[in-house]
Structures are given as structure tokens and as C-alpha cells.
Amino acid sequence: MTKFSLLDLAPISPEHGIEHALSTVVDMAQAAERSGYSRVWYAEHHNMPIIASSATSVLIAHVAAHTSTIRLGSGGIMLPNHAPLVIAEQFGTLEALHPGRIDLGLGRAPGGDRNTLRALRRNPMDADRFPQDIAELQGYLNGNTVIEGVHAIPGKGTHIPLYILGSSLFGAKLAAQLGLPYAFASHFAPQALHDALDVYRRDFQPSQQLSQPYVIAAMNAVAAPNTARAQTIFHDMLRHRLKALFLPPEVAATITDNQVDDILESPQGLQVRTMLKYTAVGTAEETRDWAHGFVQETQADEIIVAHQAADAAERVRSVELFGQALLNNPV
Template identity: 60%
Template sequence: MPTALSLLDLAPISAGQTARDSFEASVALAQAAERSGYQRVWYAEHHNMPVIASSATSVVIGYVAAHTESIRLGAGGIMLPNHSPLVIAEQFGTLETLFPGRIDLGLGRAPGSDQVTMRALRRDHLSADTFPQDVVELQGYLAGKSVIPGVQAVPRAGQPVPLYILGSSLFGAQLAARSGLPYAFASHFAPDALHQAVRVYRETFTPSEQLAEPYVIAGVNVVAAESHDEAVAQMTSAYRARTRAFISRGGVGRNYTDAEIDAFLASSGGQNLASMTRYTAVGTPEEVRDYLEGFAAESHADELITAHHAQSVQDRVRSVELTGAAMAAVASR
């Protein structure tokens, strides 16, 4: 069966652009994904990062949903320990009510920020410990079966918003399997435990009302262009910019020269950062297709969620289109 294809929009704010520019780019990417046959577009919750615009994730989802027609949209993910389950149930119940049959809710337990920002979010440093219980509480609200007597989420949509467990370790795999939920692995930036986590998830999966069989989504980076050299050039530029952002969280690091960034990536410390994007498909549509087919088979993924990293919006949109067309050709064989 052909592997489903989806899009992870990192909502970057590029140098010289505004957050509003980023939101308009997200609309353009989602529209491109919609016409190119992608299953869904997800946005991730990050805080205090000047180069990422998706901190108010549910608001971004609603804005993009209003400018698209059919593609599924969701969080990949909401960092649940940052919030009360009731608030998230209300937000996503509202989204599902407004855009029925189109909303997903992926859940993670990381802070999506640094320790200082975590405290500013009013998050208790032990809140991640109750993540499994918070997932159960959230499920109850969304299904109209609250585990908190006398409390319900309003509005509650006609059908529950499907939940996904996100992770990059065995913890998420085990929780997703025990809960009978789909599992999305963040292999686009944390590749090390991919194969072990997927194996544990599949071997220990328990069916639920939402899901009868295990379902795995694996993240992978993509830069597709008309020529191989053009794709490599776009990838090099994008990963240099990414390294600058990591070094300084979007601040002083922007002044580092390309030569300094390349030297850092070649150093022992930089190699750890470079290895985070181990799973990257780069090249022509045919080269990207071959890589994605191989990656899906190797990772035993039912669906690939692709993060397109070209610096310009036009190049990201084109990468989305070229990849979608190449993978659609596989499905029609």
C-alpha cells in the first residue's frame, strides 16, 4: 500500500520578514499541500523562539483552515504539560466545530521551550510526570465522557478530535501503544531511537475505540527542486540558517559567516547538531521519491510527515508540489 504523505510546517520567520509573513507563507504551503494530495498539515508549539511563529498553535490552525477547503490540519504537537487538558479540549473542540472532519491533535510532553520560558508559562517542572493522566482526561472531554465529575468541555464537536502521541523516545511509543493511539516519531530532528521506538510500539499495541491497528507517522526532512544542484544549494543555505538559530536562538548567531557555520558543523560539537537532520531527502523529484520510499520501508512507517526547509516561501511551495507529484506517481503505479 502506498505511503501517505503529509506536511510539517515549521512556521519559520525568515530574516527580514515578520510573523504575519510567516502566517501567509503557512497558508500558501497548506494550499499547495491540499492541491498536491497531502493528507494533513501540522504545526508545532514552540515558545520564546524569534524564528518560529507557531506558538499560539490552535490560532494558526484556525487561520489556515479558513483559507483551505479539505486538507486536515492539526498540532504536531501541543505540548500538553504546558496547558490544562480542559483548555486544550475547548480549543480543539472549537476548531472541530468550525471545521468538521479536518482537525487533528498531536500531543507531546516536552516544554517546547527553555527552563526560564517554562516557568513563564506557569508550568510546574513536574507537570510532565502526569502526561499519561492528562491524555486520559483530555480524551474524556473530547468524547463527552469526562473523568472529572461535573466538568465538560464546551463546545464539544459532533465527533471527537483524533489524538496522536508524539515522541522521540520509548516513553511515547509505550504510551501510544498502551492507549491505542497513532504514534508520530520526531525523526526529522531526533532520529536516534526511531527504529527501536517503532518496534516497541508495533509489538505492544492495544486496539482502542479510535484505532484498531498500529499506525506510525515518521518525520523526514525534504528539499526538492528541479535539479540536484539547486536542491543541494537550498539545503546548504537552509541548514546554515538553522544552525545560526540553534546557536543563538535567533539572535547574535545571524552574524556568523557561512565559513564559520561550516567550520562549526564540521567540529565535534557541531556534528551532533548536523546529525539531527540525518533523515533528509534532497535532490530532484525522482531522487526525493526514491529516498522517501526507502525511508518509509526502513522505518515501517504508514505515513511520512515532511518538513521542507528551503529558505524562500516560493522554493518551499515548489518543494511541496514536486514531492507530492512524485509520490502521487508511485501511488498510481
């Protein structure tokens, strides 16, 4: 039976501040736990005014303290931004506090622009060390450190499961080579989904962590009590996404909805719609049926869902509606 999980970026709405976004993160995780989701992941981003999940480890600790059974993790930690030892210690601490509930998903993107790289004390070439950084991190977590005399405390011997995240063939090849689960970011980068999954499954080499390929595919969902409301929420989200990605803040603050709708019909608008190709919109049953089709298309072992709504209460409601529909009719 296919697992379903939740991806939460802790979005900051234009009407509310960061405190509201972070309190909604707890509401989302609790709703996911009630509704049968397997795990909740949070993604590291930096210098993005619409996302509050930059301090990913801190966010996981906070949510773990307000939930009891659901797995929690990173989707992902951008490893080139950090010393592997520090990440091993952070997640080792999380595992010690919440045994058996912590995942560590890893990506190699910066999670921000070039100026953000400077602020993080990063060089663009740091990403080239991603495979070596993973090996070092694994060594700290499994107790076989690759740097003599250096151990992660906490972290040593925890064997926290690692996941490779990606939106291109690079991540697929690396996950296959290392024998790790692979999560594809098809919720915003759908183009290479099938090629990446084919490469991963074809080239997979068993490892101590994993004996056969394990695929997580990402999708978006907007579930509402009726189809019309879901379509309205989705259209509002398209407007919000276009303003955040393509318009300067001073323009986004003054532009009208009609003007945004005109831009949505332009090539920039097409780019936003293409990013959201894998999105289920409708009632609980309609989004569940769409998700069933996505499972058939990808043959994924797990689907991770980013629920899209500007309003926090509607986002929580989407989590509940979609999850309950799947509980009643699992894939």
C-alpha cells in the same frame, strides 16, 4: 498505500518578519492540498525567534479558513502547558467550524527552555501527569468526563482523533498502552526511531479509536528543479540551523558564511547533521525515491514531511515538487 503529510513550523526567515511567515503558512497548506498531501500539522513552540507556530490552535483556524479539504492539526500541542479542558474546548471549536478535518497530536515536552516554563506558569514535574492529562482530555472529547459535572462545550462528543508524538521510548510505550497512533519526530531526533517503533508495535493494545498500530514517521525534504540547487538550499539551511541552535543572536548576525562552514566541520556541526539524518535532497524524483526507501526502512503507515528552505517560495516549491512526484508514482 502510504500517506504523506506536511509538518510546518511557520519558520521566520532572517530577511522577513512574522507576518510573512504566517502568510507563507497558508501558501504551504494550499500547495499541500493541491499536491495530494493528507494533512498539515503545526507544532507548539515558545520563545523561539525562528518559529511562529506558538499559538497552534489559532494558526489551524486561520489555515482551515483558507483551505477546503485537507486535514489540519497539531504536531503537536504540548499538553502539560495547558489545562486539558481548554484544549478540548479549542479543538472542539475547530471541529465544529471545520467538521471532519481536525487532528489533535499531543506531546509532553515544554516547547521551550526553563525560563519559558516559568513564563508559562509550569513546573518541570507537570510532564509527569501527561498520561492522566490525556485521559482527562479524552473524557471531554468522547463525552465521558472524568471530572463530574464538567464538560467541554464545544468539544463534547466530537471524538477528535488523538495522536501521541515522541522522540523516545516513553511516547512509544504510552501510545501503545493507550491504543493511539504514534508519530516519531525523526526529522530532528533520529536516534531512537527504530527502537521506538519496535516497542510501539510490540506492545500495542487496541482501543476504541484504533484497532491496530498506526505509525507516522517524520522526515525532511528539500526538493528543487535540479540537484545542485537542492544541495545549495540544504547547505544554507544547515548554516541557518547551526546559527539558531548554537550561536548567540549577536554573533549569528555578524558571522560570515565561511566561518559558519568551518563550524559545520566541528562537533557542533556534526550534531546538526546528525539531527537531519533523515533528509531527502534533490529533484522531485530523487526526493520521492529517497522517501520510498524511508517507507521501506520504517514500514510506516504515514510519512510526515518537513520541507526545509530558508526562502518561502522555495519551500512552497519543494512541497509541490515532492507531492506531485508522489502523486505520479505513489508508494
